[in-house]
Amino acid sequence: MKIMIRKDSAGILSAYVPKKDLEEPIVQMDKPHLWGGAITLANGWRLELPDLASDTRLPITVEARRLEG
Structure with missing residues (x-):
């Protein structure tokens, strides 16, 4: 599934x-x-x-897989 990951101004x-x-x-x-x-x-x-590289800039949209459990 496509997800977007971002970091807010508080770093969360x-x-x-x-x-x-x-x-x-x-x-x-x-x-x-x-x-x-x-x-x-x-x-x-x-x-x-x-x-991905550890210095990948955010926000970014990536393909993620949902894990069971």
């Missing part, structure tokens, strides 16, 4: 899922950087993100 990362009209803060990352691992949103969804 969030993910927006246009198909669901859902925006949630990112509360956990499996890796020290955002890319190439799984993230957890505040609503409990876990998403696997593509492996």
